[in-house]
Amino acid sequence: MRRSLSTEELAKGVLNGEIGAVARSITAIENDLPFGNDILARIFPHSGNAHLIGITGPPGAGKSTLVNELIRVYRAGGNKVAVLAIDPSSPLTGGATLGDRIRMLEWHNDPGVFVRSMASRRFGGGLAQHTLTVAHVFDAAGFDPVIIETVGTGQDEVGIASLAHSTVLVQAPGMGDSVQTLKAGALEIGDIIVVSKGDRTDCQALARDLRRLQTLHDREDVAIDRWIPPIVITSTIDETGFAKLAGAIGTHREWLRRSGTWEERVRTMLATEIASRVQRDLQRRIQSQGISQDAVIEAVLNRQISPLAAADRLLESLSNR
Amino acid sequence: MTSSPEPTAIDQPVRILVAKPGLDGHDRGAKVMARAFRDAGFEVIYTGLFQTPEMIANAVLQEDVDVVGLSILSGAHMSLFPAIMTALANVGREDALVIAGGTIPAADVRKLKELGVAEIFGPGTRLQDAVDFVRQHTAPVSEAARDGS
Numbered sequence: 020m021r022r023s024l025s026t027e028e029l030a031k032g033v034l035n036g037e038i039g040a041v042a043r044s045i046t047a048i049e050n051d052l053p054f055g056n057d058i059l060a061r062i063f064p065h066s067g068n069a070h071l072i073g074i075t076g077p078p079g080a081g082k083s084t085l086v087n088e089l090i091r092v093y094r095a096g097g098n099k100v101a102v103l104a105i106d107p108s109s110p111l112t113g114g115a116t117l118g119d120r121i122r123m124l125e126w127h128n129d130p131g132v133f134v135r136s137m138a139s140r141r142f143g144g145g146l147a148q149h150t151l152t153v154a155h156v157f158d159a160a161g162f163d164p165v166i167i168e169t170v171g172t173g174q175d176e177v178g179i180a181s182l183a184h185s186t187v188l189v190q191a192p193g194m195g196d197s198v199q200t201l202k203a204g205a206l207e208i209g210d211i212i213v214v215s216k217g218d219r220t221d222c223q224a225l226a227r228d229l230r231r232l233q234t235l236h237d238r239e240d241v242a243i244d245r246w247i248p249p250i251v252i253t254s255t256i257d258e259t260g261f262a263k264l265a266g267a268i269g270t271h272r273e274w275l276r277r278s279g280t281w282e283e284r285v286r287t288m289l290a291t292e293i294a295s296r297v298q299r300d301l302q303r304r305i306q307s308q309g310i311s312q313d314a315v316i317e318a319v320l321n322r323q324i325s326p327l328a329a330a331d332r333l334l335e336s337l338s339n340r
Numbered sequence: 341m342t343s344s345p346e347p348t349a350i351d352q353p354v355r356i357l358v359a360k361p362g363l364d365g366h367d368r369g370a371k372v373m374a375r376a377f378r379d380a381g382f383e384v385i386y387t388g389l390f391q392t393p394e395m396i397a398n399a400v401l402q403e404d405v406d407v408v409g410l411s412i413l414s415g416a417h418m419s420l421f422p423a424i425m426t427a428l429a430n431v432g433r434e435d436a437l438v439i440a441g442g443t444i445p446a447a448d449v450r451k452l453k454e455l456g457v458a459e460i461f462g463p464g465t466r467l468q469d470a471v472d473f474v475r476q477h478t479a480p481v482s483e484a485a486r487d488g489s
Contacts, residue, residue, distance in 0.1 A: 038402060043404060046404045120399065127399070
């Protein structure tokens with residue numbers, strides 16, 4: 020049987036970088052098991068060292084393949100790398116196919132690489148509820164960087180930017196004309212922008228469209244030490260761009276530190292984590308503590324009260340408890 | 341104030357690794373099973389073709405899965421499966437529920453079960469039977485709760 024370990028042993032195992040202890044602890048946190056909270060309480064003081072890198076972009080843009088190449092660069096530099104790869108859960112059954120690991124199998128024999136697949140469990144925004152909390156475990160276990168790969172995203176999933184120090188936005192050519200690059204949303208959150216599939220001829224046009232938008236910004240204030248997201252073209256087929264990408268991520272880290280933005284971001288990240296937890300627990304309380312939603316929904320169905328009044332009523336009944 | 345509500349069943353879906361050890365390239369069965377497990381509400385880590393016993397054991401360890409589903413059509417099961425069971429023990433995960441599917445002769449089934457393979461699903465198996473077997477043999481809530489208690 021799986022060896023039964025105490026909370027203390029597991030926490031100690033995490034701090035020693037033991038793979039099995041890290042794996043178990045992540046499960047405990049992901050599944051909201053009470054001992055997950057205890058482990059986190061023990062290891063959290065030892066976290067805060069790792070560079071958290073978010074990788075986001077549309078499905079099939081090449082995120083997992085790019086992560087695999089980043090692992091290669093970081094391993095060559097002697098870093099222990101952890102990857103948290105998120106894929107979507109079914110809205111119908113809750114099941115999931117987690118298929119990112121398959122792009123990173125070549126590291127299976129390397130104890131300095133830990134790949135963990137995670138289902139979004141309907142959290143939304145291309146993330147899972149416990150994304151940052153799981154990153155703390157890797158962080159405390161001595162992995163640096165911790166790479167978070169989001170679900171394949173569209174135009175509006177920007178949550179990763181509040182959970183990572185550096186966000187890499189991956190765009191692939193062939194997804195629309197230059198109007199697409201004018202749109203607000205996901206395109207604005209990349210600290211580094213990657214144009215993948217660089218062996219394709221149309222990638223230059225995409226890179227150019229993305230760069231043109233940036234030059235608008237540049238003219239506004241050149242004096243400040245502002246970060247202008249570099250655009251990096253990568254190709255797995257030609258094996259180009261990945262060292263440059265890792266270099267850009269490193270430069271961004273240095274800029275974060277130099278400009279004081281690092282502390283600002285960490286504050287945002289932790290505040291986001293806390294708020295998301297509060298939100299989740301409130302929701303659960305509404306669902307599980309005998310507040311009769313049915314009666315409220317019934318009243319709305321009969322057009323007796325408005326949906327907004329119903330929401331107020333549910334919130335009131337919570338605070339009266 | 342009350343403490344956090346108890347986790348519900350949806351918080352703890354079965355995690356299962358679906359892998360194809362060995363060198364045959366016939367992954368249709370593995371893909372069909374991965375889909376069936378997904379539709380049953382399981383979280384399926386799909387690593388696909390050409391997996392060595394060490395790759396499988398390492399994925400089981402890192403992904404902390406409850407179940408390993410192996411698909412094999414090459415005929416090499418009598419050499420690969422014992423190696424997989426050993427590799428799982430080497431990483432401390434001999435507790436994982438191991439099930440298999442593919443073309444495995446009846447005479448070998450008994451030997452494989454002696455090695456610790458929980459069940460073998462041959463050609464013609466109903467998808468639901470495999471799903472039901474996994475459900476019956478995993479109790480993620482109680483098993484996971486045992487740690488740290």
